[in-house]
Amino acid sequence: MSTTKPCTPTDGEDNSNGTRRDFLKQTSLLTAIALTPGTVVKAAENQWDEKLAGVFEKQALHLEVNGVKHELMVEPRVTLLEVLREYLDLTGTKKGCDRGQCGACTVHVNGVRVNSCLSLALTNDGKKITTIEGLAKEEELHPMQEAFIKHDGFQCGYCTSGQIMSAVALLKEGHSGSETEIREFMSGNICRCGAYPNIVKAIQEVKGGMV
Amino acid sequence: MKKDAIGDSLSRVDGRLKVTGGAKYSGEYKVPNLTYGVLVSATIASGTVTALDTRSAERAPGVLAVITPFNAPKVPGYQAGAERPVRGLKLFNDNKIYFNAQPIALVVADTFERATYAASLVKATYNTEPFETDFHKNIDKGVTPQKGNYKDYVRGEANAYKNAPVMVEEEYLLPTEVHNPMELHVTTAFWDGDDKVTLYTKSQGVKGSQRSIAAAFGLNPDNVQINSRFVGGAFGSSLRTWPHEIAAAQAAKLVKRPVKLTLTREQMFTQVGYRPLTIQKIGLGATADGKLIGITHESHSQTAVYEEFTEGAVNVSQFLYNSPNVNTLYKVVPLNVGVPAPMRGPGEATGSFALESALDELSYKLNLDPIELRLRNYTDTDPERNKPWSSKYLKECYQKGAEAIGWADRKAQPGTNKEGEWLVGYGIGCGAFGAYRGNAMAKIKLMADGSVNIQSATSDIGPGTGTSMVLIAADTLGIPADKITFELGNSAFPNAPTQGGSATVSSVGSAVHDVCVALKQKLYTMAGKPADSMEPIDYVAVLKQNNMPSVELTQESKGNPEAQKYSMYSFSAHFAKVHVHPLTGQVKIKKIVACVDAGKIVNHKTASSQMIGGAVGGVGMAMTEEAVFDERYGRYINGNFADYHVPVNADIQQIEAIFIDKPDPVLNPVGTKGIGEISLIGVAPALANAIYNATGKRVRELPITPDKLI
Amino acid sequence: MNQFQYTRPAETAVAVKSLAKEPNGYFLAGGTNLVDMMKMGLVVPDKLIDINRLPLKKIEKTATGMHIGALASNSEVAEHAYIKAQYPLLALAINAGASPQLRNMATVGGNLMQRTRCPYFFDTAMPCNKRTPGSGCGALEGINRMHALFGASDKCIAVNPSDMNVALAALDATIHVTGVKGPRAIKIGDFHRLPGDHPELDNTLQKGELITSVDLPTASSAYNKHVYYLKIRDRTSYAFALVSVAAALHIENNTITGARLAMGGVAHKPWRLSTAETFLKGKAVNEDNFKHAAQIAMQGAKAYEYNKFKLKLAPNAIVQSLKLATGLAS
CATH class of the missing domain: 3.30.365.10 (Aldehyde oxidase/xanthine dehydrogenase, molybdopterin binding domain)
Structure with missing residues (x-):
């Protein structure tokens, strides 16, 4: 998607999309016009509706994703997950439930693992996001990625991005002291193929610095 | 000695793509002009939808179309007397409601958010009938x-x-x-004119999808292109073409733009089996x-x-x-x-x-x-059909599994084996699943640099099909695995059966084996040596000598007629050791041993993972999973991942997979029998039996949640 | 999700003023509950006031105990060294809830505001007095396995789903809020409501009020040695409680000199077990006393068609949590 210059500041009160009220008034006018039959009017309405909605309902979003800065215009309802997958084409981050119930969408925001499906994109304005695509250094895989391959910590691969992002964060959080602890602190990432024992092995290996 | 051979432990050939986010699933292809489809579901369980107010939805920003039973373009395969009728629910073909959450409209808009919101604006009027x-x-x-x-x-x-x-x-x-695979069912469809359509869709069988879509729209199958290279799990839910896949194509045709239709997790409970x-x-x-x-x-x-x-x-x-x-x-x-x-x-x-x-x-x-x-x-023989087994090592499974679980420590009297406050129990559950083989084709191409590419229209929903095929080819051709690529998930490739019934390695593996043998024979002939010669030759040199940039051939592989004389099954014995708390009903599954006679194991690494995964699926079946209806509405009350509990990491402790690993002499040239299904069969009874052994409580209604054990 | 206005003020006073102007506005913090509810169409706001940049994140020791800023994440609280040492019950309860990712997002204030997980509340095609007052209670005659034993009404039998709240109840937390009329303090026991005739109201916050902090008294920090948070659920982790028990005891010479007990998954609010606490005071540490306490705690419990098992599971869980807190079990 195209990157647009921001046109509205987002900090501070009521100066972001406050003009939406006016916009709504205008649309009711347009709606009234639309009641008049005639394809010309209808087409005009459709176009106008589109354009107005596009301009007034979007807000500027600055994100640094995997070290790359992005400036976007997004509707406030757009989640971080959708921005990554649909706007930035970073489809490594997965949608498994869209409700914070599976962990497939796990990314790091300023180094902390979160469910990107429950985070509005605008909440993350100005933050640094790391996704699975940003973990490897060029050709060199992150040790956790290597360990997942070595221990076969996945099958279909769909939950894998989230598992690996969680696992990398887990080591940093310091909850990898025992197998039991790893299992508990990896329980926010569902794997329907059932690769759990191999995932635990991969994490233990990286923790042990054996890769 | 061969570098890579059947029976090795090869890491997945697509592993790097999967751990870097580079593997593209069906909803992840960048298609220009993409639009988004969202289904609106009925809120009654039986009757008709008499009216749909779609005005607000149609006027909402970004909306391109709202397809309903009242305006949907006709799908030829849905019509009475259709030449190739589509089975099952004929979505939007009439206004009848057969079950709660049946789709009644499809909203298409330029973004996912706009389509989703507009879908919430569609208002239905029903004529409710008893259900x-x-x-x-x-x-x-x-x-x-x-x-x-x-x-x-x-x-x-x-x-x-x-x-x-x-x-x-x-x-x-x-x-x-x-089933609840992690990937939501998704289809991206787009047309080239009125008679050619392409679908990126979650499918266990691209050829089957091709036939179904062709039938639905009255097209020549050659004009239907199905892509499904990476499938984020399926477990049977993508064995057929579902109504929403047809609806995506129907919508794309109407709006003349690509449409991506993704089911919600809630819809995954009602739309895909x-x-x-x-x-x-x-x-x-x-x-x-x-x-x-x-x-x-x-x-x-x-x-x-x-x-x-x-x-x-x-x-x-x-x-x-x-x-x-x-x-x-x-x-x-x-x-x-x-x-x-x-x-x-x-x-x-x-x-x-x-x-x-x-x-x-x-x-x-x-x-x-x-x-x-x-x-x-x-x-020792099949008592149902009065035939010998093609192979059966179930006794060995009992013995090896018992040893691995520590069966000797089991106490016959329930409630007598304790560790601290926890009651300890052991259980066994056995199973069998038919070993099948379908006709399959594979195309092979040897390049001048010695690399080999093989194509077949099979799928990989997670077992590591490509990896197994590469190993079979490496073994048969006697070349390293990293020289070989295997491509699948494309309906333009040579025919292969749908990935189901644990038969992929048996069917497609045979085709890969046979096409490799055929290639080898051709190269030997080109080299002027007897086709069955054991003497190694340099394939690259042969190409060079014959002044050929590459050599390519396609082979079909069919079942062994001898197989009719036998009963063919994979067998398993699952063992479980559990701890149960008598006061709280909490269960800790300390260990599961999955011992299986599935013939020859092609790749131990991925096969073990599959066995472990099946056991985890069995834990879900036994302990946690249940979709619950409120019968007053005929509607699920837990159609989501928070309330429908699939096992999480903390539910699983040790799982050990043991293979008898003896080739079946009848079914196919590799000697495999299949493990996808057998890995789950028998797990639930092993757990229920272990819990009885621990507590004396016989739970005959799954899942075995804490309330049933106090 | 509908379109809405979005603002992100930097000052608390601005945020409060902003919400006061907007009858259908909501504060957005971690979003783990609110964004989910918006996706399900349970909340259709005209405006979201994103409060994540307000200066309400501080966790610090104070003269009267412990101050926890409303925007401190659940993880930050559970990982805080002083909280782990002096108020371990809170850390244990928080870590028993949700998943690490959700705990990283969810805030203390948001967790206090967390709405019920009753399936009828979550499905707009079903009746629910909490979501749509007057539409009826789907759970009363429905699948009420997860529902209340205590304090329910014929309008609503939903339970508060939070684990953190159960610990806060046991620890006598105070909720500090501010609004256009100024700040005030609410005791945890007075914060969450019973459903009565108005199940749509989860708590006693006034319209426009913002939670600024949760404070824990010094007295509660004496209950840091004999502590357990027992959560019984349908899977080992990442599931809501069938029943949970927060137990913290003060013990001298094998005699209980003070007990703090609360239960989750049994009422519309975290359920403090005051009568059981009173009974235990001065009693010896033994299973019989625990059983007696559990029996007392269960007085007045009323089950429905599918949650009768809780009448047994709840007292068992009380006994077991006390055993685990005191080392009688491990």
């Missing part, structure tokens, strides 16, 4: 399926168990379980020394009013144990529900839960070790 979703209330309305081999079965005398010295007669309930709620009655009769006299197995399971679903739930009782008298009955109960679909270990997983639980109950009545009971009724 039936209560399985228990309607069980008497069960019917014997007309299609397939589901007639009542009798061998010897029916209900002979009733006259046996020792008998068990119990009912077992398996609730509705939903499930393992049906099933009640089974088992009667077992035995002599005092544990010889089975009679087995009776009766099963009732739910199906949809608009389409019949069947599975072999009672089959296992007909052949797994030696009994002179066996009778089975299988009926389905049509309800106002979505249609079920085969789910990992279809039929057999359901049946073996009942049979293996009942057998365990019998062992306590006989005061006989459960393994000993199984040994006393072991059968």
Whole structure:
């Protein structure tokens, strides 16, 4: 998607999309016009509706994703997950439930693992996001990625991005002291193929610095 | 010595793509001009939708179309008298509602958010009719399926168990379980003119999808391109083409732009099948020394009013144990529900839960070790078909599995084995699944640099098909695995069966084996050597000598006619060790051992993962999973991942996979029998039996949640 | 999800003023509950006031105990060294809830505001007095396995789903809020409501009020040695409680000199077990006393068709949590 210059500041009160009220008034006018039959009017309405909605309902979003800065215009309802997958084409981050119930969408925001499906994109304005695509250094895989391959910590691969992002964060959080602890602190990432024992092995290996 | 050979442990050939986020699933292809489709679901369980107010939705920003039963372009395959009729629900073809959450409209907009919001603005008016979703209330309305081999079965005398010295007669309930692969079902469809369509869709069989889409739109199959290279799990839910896939293509045709239709997780509970709620009655009769006299197995399971679903739930009782008298009955109960679909270990997983639980109950009545009971009724030939097994090493499974779980530490008397406050129990559950082989083709191309590319229109829903195929090719050609690429998930590739029934390695692996043999023979001939020569040759040199940049050939591989003489099955014995807390009902599954006779194991690494994964699936079946209806509305109350509990990491401790790893001499040239299904079959009874051994509480209604153990 | 206005003020006063102007506005913090509810169409706001940049994140020791800023994440609280040492019950309870990712997002204030997980509340095609007052209670005659034993009404039998709240109840937390009329303090026991005739109201916050902090008294920090948070659920982790028990005891010479007990998953609010606490005071540490306490705690419990098992599971869980807190079990 195209990157647009921001046109509205987002900090501070009521100066972001406050003009939406006016916009709504205008649309009711347009709606009234639309009641008049005639394809010309209808087409005009459709176009106008589109354009107005596009301009007034979007807000500027600055994100640094995997070290790359992005400036976007997004509707406030757009989640971080959708921005990554649909706007930035970073489809490594997965949608498994869209409700914070599976962990497939796990990314790091300023180094902390979160469910990107429950985070509005605008909440993350100005933050640094790391996704699975940003973990490897060029050709060199992150040790956790290597360990997942070595221990076969996945099958279909769909939950894998989230598992690996969680696992990398887990080591940093310091909850990898025992197998039991790893299992508990990896329980926010569902794997329907059932690769759990191999995932635990991969994490233990990286923790042990054996890769 | 070969560098890479069948029986190795090769890391996945697509592993790097999967750990870097580079693997593209069906909803992840960047298609220009993409639009988004969102389904609107009915909120009644039966009746008609009499009106749909779509005005606000149509006027909402970004909306391109709202497709409803009242305006949907006709799908040729849905029409009466269609040349190639589409089976199942004909979405938007009429205004009839058969089940709650049936889609009644499809909104297409330029963004996902806009489509989703507009979908919420569609308002339906219904004419509600009485509905039936209560399985228990309607069980008497069960019917014997007309299609397939589901007639009542009798061998010897029916209900002979009733006259046996020792008998068990119990009912077992398996609730509705939903496949719930992690990837949401998704289809991206776009047209090239009016008669060519491309779909990126979540499919276990691209050729099957191609045929179905062609039938739906009255197209030549060659004009339908299906891509499904990476599939984020399926477990049976993508064995067929679902109505929403057709709807995506229908919408794309209407708006003349690509449409991506993704189901929500909630819709995954109602639109793409499930393992049906099933009640089974088992009667077992035995002599005092544990010889089975009679087995009776009766099963009732739910199906949809608009389409019949069947599975072999009672089959296992007909052949797994030696009994002179066996009778089975299988009926389905049509309800106002979505249609079920085969789910990992279809039929057999359901049946073996009942049979293996009942057998365990019998062992306590006989005061006989459960393994000993199984040994006393072991059968060296198939008692149902009176044929020899192509191979059977189930006894070895009992023995190796028992050793690995520590069966010797099991105490026969429930409630007597303790570690601290925790009650300790051991259980066994066995199973079998038919070993199949379908006709499959593969195309091979040897390049001047010595690299080899193989193509076949199979799928990989997770087992590591590509990796196994590369290993078979490396072994057969005698070249390193990293010289070989295997491509799948594309309907333009040579024909292969749908990935199901644990038959992919058997079918496609045979084609890969055969095409490699054919290539080898061709190269030997080109080199002027006898085709069956054992002497190694340099393939690259042969190409060079013949001044050829590459050599390519396609081979079809068909089943062995000899196979008709045999009964062919994979067999498994699952063992479980559990800790149960008597006050709180909490269960810790300390260890599961999955010991399987699945013929030759091609790739130990991915095969072990598959066995472990099946065991985890079995843990879900036994302990946590149940889709719950509120019968007043005929609507699920837990259709989401927070309330429908699939196992999480903390539920799983140690799982050990053990393979007998002896080639089957009949089924296919590689000697495999299949592991995808057998990995789950028998897990649930092993756990239920272990819990009984620990607590003395026999849970006959899954899942075994804490409330059932206090 | 509908379109809405979005602002992200930097000052608390601005945020409060902003919400006061907007009858259908909501504060957005971690979003783990609110964004989910918006996706399900349970909340259709005209305006979201994103409060994540307000200066309400501080966790610090104070003269009267412990101050926890409302925007401190659940993880930050559970990982805080002083909280782990002095108020371990809170850390244990928080870590028993949700998943690590959700705990990283969810805030203390948001967790206090977390709405019920009753399936009828979450499905707009079903009746629910909490979501749509007057539409009826779907759970009363429905699948009420997860529902209340205590304090329910014929309008609503939903339970508060939070684990954190159960610990806060046991620890006598105080909730500090501010609004256009100024700040005030609410005791945890007075914060969450019973459903009565108005199940749509989860708590006693006034319209426009913002939670600024949760304070824990010094007195509660004496209950840091004999502590357990026992959560019984349908899977080992990442599931809501069937029943949970927060137990913290003060013990001298094998005699209980003080007990703090609360239960989760049994009422519309975290359920403090005051009568059981009173009974235990001065009693010896033994299973019989625990059983007696559990029996007392269960007085007045009323079950529905599908949650009768809780009448047994709840007292068992009380006994077991006390055993685990005191080392009688491990």
